[in-house]
Amino acid sequence: MTTRRRFLQGAGAIVLYFNAPPSVRAQQATETDLPGSLAANPGLGTWLRIDADGTVTLSPGKCELGQGIQTALAQIAAEELDVSFERVTVATVDTAVSPNEAYTNGSRSVEVSGAAVRAAAAEVRAILIDLAADELGVGSTKIGVRNGIFTVAGKPSTLDFGAVVKNLNLARNATGTVSPKPRDRYQIVGHSLQRIDIPRKAYAEAAYIQDIRLDGMLHARVVRTGDCEAKLLPPANFDAVSELPGVVKIVRNGSFLAVITEREEQAVNAAKAMARLCRWQGAELPLQEGRISAWLKKAPADVKVVAERGAIGAGNILRTVSQEYSRPFQAHASMSPSMAIAREAEGQLTVWSHTQGVFMLRGAIARLVGLDEDSVRLINAEAAGCYGHNGADDAAADAALIAMQMPGKPIRLQWSRADEFLGEPYGSAMTTRISAGLDDAGRIVDWQFDVWSGTHSIRPAGAKRAAHLFAARQIAVPLPLAPVGNIPQPRGGGDRNAVPLYAFANQRITKHLIRDMPLRVSAMRALGAYTNVFAIESFMDELARAQGEDPFDFRIRYLHDQRAIGVLGRLREQMAAAGFDSVQAPGGVGIAMAQYKNSGAYCAVAMRVKVDAASGDIKLEHALCAVDIGLVVNPDGAINQVEGGIIQSASWTVREQLRLTASGVRSTDWASYPILTFPEVPKVEVVLIDQPNEPSLGAGEASQGPTAAAIANAVANATGVRVRDLPLTPARVKSA
Amino acid sequence: MTISLNVNDKIVQLEVDPDTPLLYVLRNDLELNGPKFGCGVAQCGACTVLVDGRPQRSCVMPVAAVAGRSIVTLEGLGSREHPHPLQTAFIKEQAMQCGYCSNGMMMTAAALLAKNKRPTEDDIRTALRGNLCRCGAHGRIVRAVSEAARNGHDGDTS
Numbered sequence: 001m002t003t004r005r006r007f008l009q010g011a012g013a014i015v016l017y018f019n020a021p022p023s024v025r026a027q028q029a030t031e032t033d034l035p036g037s038l039a040a041n042p043g044l045g046t047w048l049r050i051d052a053d054g055t056v057t058l059s060p061g062k063c064e065l066g067q068g069i070q071t072a073l074a075q076i077a078a079e080e081l082d083v084s085f086e087r088v089t090v091a092t093v094d095t096a097v098s099p100n101e102a103y104t105n106g107s108r109s110v111e112v113s114g115a116a117v118r119a120a121a122a123e124v125r126a127i128l129i130d131l132a133a134d135e136l137g138v139g140s141t142k143i144g145v146r147n148g149i150f151t152v153a154g155k156p157s158t159l160d161f162g163a164v165v166k167n168l169n170l171a172r173n174a175t176g177t178v179s180p181k182p183r184d185r186y187q188i189v190g191h192s193l194q195r196i197d198i199p200r201k202a203y204a205e206a207a208y209i210q211d212i213r214l215d216g217m218l219h220a221r222v223v224r225t226g227d228c229e230a231k232l233l234p235p236a237n238f239d240a241v242s243e244l245p246g247v248v249k250i251v252r253n254g255s256f257l258a259v260i261t262e263r264e265e266q267a268v269n270a271a272k273a274m275a276r277l278c279r280w281q282g283a284e285l286p287l288q289e290g291r292i293s294a295w296l297k298k299a300p301a302d303v304k305v306v307a308e309r310g311a312i313g314a315g316n317i318l319r320t321v322s323q324e325y326s327r328p329f330q331a332h333a334s335m336s337p338s339m340a341i342a343r344e345a346e347g348q349l350t351v352w353s354h355t356q357g358v359f360m361l362r363g364a365i366a367r368l369v370g371l372d373e374d375s376v377r378l379i380n381a382e383a384a385g386c387y388g389h390n391g392a393d394d395a396a397a398d399a400a401l402i403a404m405q406m407p408g409k410p411i412r413l414q415w416s417r418a419d420e421f422l423g424e425p426y427g428s429a430m431t432t433r434i435s436a437g438l439d440d441a442g443r444i445v446d447w448q449f450d451v452w453s454g455t456h457s458i459r460p461a462g463a464k465r466a467a468h469l470f471a472a473r474q475i476a477v478p479l480p481l482a483p484v485g486n487i488p489q490p491r492g493g494g495d496r497n498a499v500p501l502y503a504f505a506n507q508r509i510t511k512h513l514i515r516d517m518p519l520r521v522s523a524m525r526a527l528g529a530y531t532n533v534f535a536i537e538s539f540m541d542e543l544a545r546a547q548g549e550d551p552f553d554f555r556i557r558y559l560h561d562q563r564a565i566g567v568l569g570r571l572r573e574q575m576a577a578a579g580f581d582s583v584q585a586p587g588g589v590g591i592a593m594a595q596y597k598n599s600g601a602y603c604a605v606a607m608r609v610k611v612d613a614a615s616g617d618i619k620l621e622h623a624l625c626a627v628d629i630g631l632v633v634n635p636d637g638a639i640n641q642v643e644g645g646i647i648q649s650a651s652w653t654v655r656e657q658l659r660l661t662a663s664g665v666r667s668t669d670w671a672s673y674p675i676l677t678f679p680e681v682p683k684v685e686v687v688l689i690d691q692p693n694e695p696s697l698g699a700g701e702a703s704q705g706p707t708a709a710a711i712a713n714a715v716a717n718a719t720g721v722r723v724r725d726l727p728l729t730p731a732r733v734k735s736a
Numbered sequence: 737m738t739i740s741l742n743v744n745d746k747i748v749q750l751e752v753d754p755d756t757p758l759l760y761v762l763r764n765d766l767e768l769n770g771p772k773f774g775c776g777v778a779q780c781g782a783c784t785v786l787v788d789g790r791p792q793r794s795c796v797m798p799v800a801a802v803a804g805r806s807i808v809t810l811e812g813l814g815s816r817e818h819p820h821p822l823q824t825a826f827i828k829e830q831a832m833q834c835g836y837c838s839n840g841m842m843m844t845a846a847a848l849l850a851k852n853k854r855p856t857e858d859d860i861r862t863a864l865r866g867n868l869c870r871c872g873a874h875g876r877i878v879r880a881v882s883e884a885a886r887n888g889h890d891g892d893t894s
Binding site: 065067194198205210264678 | 755768770832874875
């Protein structure tokens with residue numbers, strides 16, 4: 001097994017270098033002073049390697065999920081090092097070598113990993129300059145860098161990075177004493193460089209975990225229902241299956257059941273044959289489709305006031321308005337059903353996974369299979385976009401369990417499309433209720449918000465949370481389940497964005513956390529923010545329209561945050577330029593705005609719709625969006641993320657709900673869980689507000705909530721019909 | 737049984753169950769990366785290949801049914817050295833996020849462009865209606881196909 005030490009030794013031109021060079025010979029910073037993920041991973045050599053040919057290898061701990069993070073981080077590294085972007089390659093995340101950056105989630109990668117890369121690269125550049133100074137016999141203050149070549153008093157020297165790496169030792173901790181480049185000198189950051197992963201995908205080169213083919217690899221499928229607590233009833237005799245072509249082994253551990261075959265299609269056939277022989281005992285679902293909100297509000301819950309201002313009821317309340325808004329269970333529905341490859345050899349287990357967190361998953365899998373964490377290595381490889389906690393980790397655990405039964409053989413475990421729809425942890429169903437107290441001038445003086453939700457995080461984060469893995473519930477001795485929790489404020493889980501950005505005199509925000517949900521639920525893009533922003537921004541629109549007020553002006557009256565006001569103003573300009581009707585005029589335009597997590601990106605969305613009165617069908621015509629994500633590393637990459645967020649959220653909002661029966665989930669494919677298709681998606685135009693002096697904020701989840709409310713508000717404006725339950729199906733539009 | 741396939745203008749002989757879905761033969765036996773497993777039930781389009789110039793779902797196509805017919809995968813469409821206009825356009829327009837659906841998009845679009853050298857945006861959306869994208873790159877994909885059409889696609893996808 002490769003250790004971090006061996007990775008560093010493998011870097012080649014590294015010798016011991018005992019004396020820190022002068023420009024970094026300042027006092028050691030304490031670890032917590034270091035920016036972003038550098039605090040927990042201060043070793044410079046963990047992040048960067050420079051080879052004798054002058055190429056740079058960046059090794060971050062954040063996973064590429066199709067969001068373009070490798071490109072953005074490479075831009076930051078190239079900028080600080082003053083090398084051309086083309087010279088930087090980005091290593092895949094691997095527990096053997098990478099910094100531990102926990103999960104790639106929450107739209108925080110550019111923020112925390114970017115800050116670490118920036119500081120580490122700036123410091124490495126200073127070290128390189130000191131080495132060049134020694135080599136050239138010139139003071140380091142006279143030395144600069146241009147395209148990886150050292151300059152002396154502004155003129156190119158004969159030395160490049162490659163020429164000094166023989167003396168470079170990055171096996172040392174960052175000091176945090178080197179200032180990064182001033183932003184006004186940026187030449188790479190802030191530019192729409194093409195993503196480094198796209199050519200290999202366009203040319204069908206090896207790009208995905210699916211493209212890894214190991215010698216002697218065997219294929220495996222699991223046999224299960226969607227209920228991880230269902231028990232496999234005896235007698236399950238699979239002798240007939242063992243006789244099928246290519247069957248190598250049937251793996252059974254309690255109710256965990258899988259088959260290993262020589263070829264993939266043999267695994268598919270054998271798994272189908274086994275499924276026909278299985279009888280399962282599981283509980284009926286206690287809730288019914290269409291009555292989820294009623295169930296949520298009655299379920300046992302931990303109730304907690306998460307934010308309070310002033311005193312409820314203290315204002316001069318003339319009347320109170322209340323409404324409820326809800327969302328069903330929804331699926332991540334990644335294009336690639338989850339898979340993993342695992343190999344056990346001499347007590348060491350290696351797992352290739354499209355997880356969002358290799359270090360966290362390593363601990364969980366080690367616990368599941370009974371190995372020390374040091375004996376398990378997790379290597380990340382890309383799959384299709386996951387949009388949160390989908391089946392990736394569960395499939396990796398399945399592969400690990402199977403591989404432990406087949407020592408020496410690489411096992412490729414592939415979930416079917418139905419396995420993914422039935423086995424992935426869903427986005428929790430949620431219900432919210434808002435009550436606003438209005439004074440005699442129609443102003444909101446009192447605001448009560450209640451949100452009922454399951455958890456939004458059961459990630460198998462290390463050994464202690466291994467029990468959340470699907471297979472951990474199935475094995476003969478299931479791992480003890482720790483109680484699920486909620487991500488606390490200010491980020492929040494189910495209560496993410498439940499606290500309004502608007503300044504109301506008196507407000508109380510209450511969350512009702514339902515720990516025991518009838519379906520397995522976890523993090524799905526934007527978490528509770530999707531529903532809470534849908535609710536708040538729908539309700540604000542209802543209040544504005546009821547009073548005959550412009551929805552822009554009505555919102556701005558309660559906003560103090562200039563950047564929030566800024567995205568609304570920019571959106572208003574976009575609407576005028578695009579020829580949208582005024583949002584106040586009867587038509588088909590709706591707007592909404594939020595700051596993701598109340599601490600991230602600001603995003604305002606306008607949607608223009610047409611509604612077919614006879615069918616109730618919503619035609620999404622055109623979306624406009626203004627976003628403020630602070631300093632933008634790659635504008636086109638950020639726009640791509642926001643465009644995609646709008647279309648995915650639009651699909652959730654008008655189409656998506658998990659279909660349920662008493663026996664469980666009946667959405668098993670794209671026919672029973674339809675998403676928006678090419679003729680149905682709106683045209684989307686996104687503008688970024690330039691904020692070069694503000695910290696970078698993630699773009700990936702900002703548009704989910706505003707898009708939902710903008711659509712509902714547009715439908716209300718077009719038809720006079722207000723739909724408060726997602727999705728906005730034709731039946732609901734017609735009957736509301 | 738032995739089956740003879742013509743894949744990307746190469747003839748290959750395989751000893752394989754005739755019912756094996758073409759997708760598994762292409763990915764596992766021929767080690768091609770282009771066609772992707774997305775659903776296995778012909779609903780998403782990620783596995784699309786051209787069979788005699790027509791877009792087909794390789795995940796439900798028994799390999800015996802395409803013996804002797806011309807099969808083109810994304811690898812056969814073009815490469816880094818000799819890119820197809822669609823590949824060039826998908827890179828130029830950055831027409832993907834995760835890119836898992838891109839194979840199906842490009843293969844379906846290649847068949848469209850062979851029949852219709854100047855498709856409208858509606859033509860493209862209609863042609864791609866059976867290809868799912870979960871990341872929401874639809875607008876970019878439509879732009880890339882238009883761009884490829886403008887850049888002198890020769891219509892030869894056989």
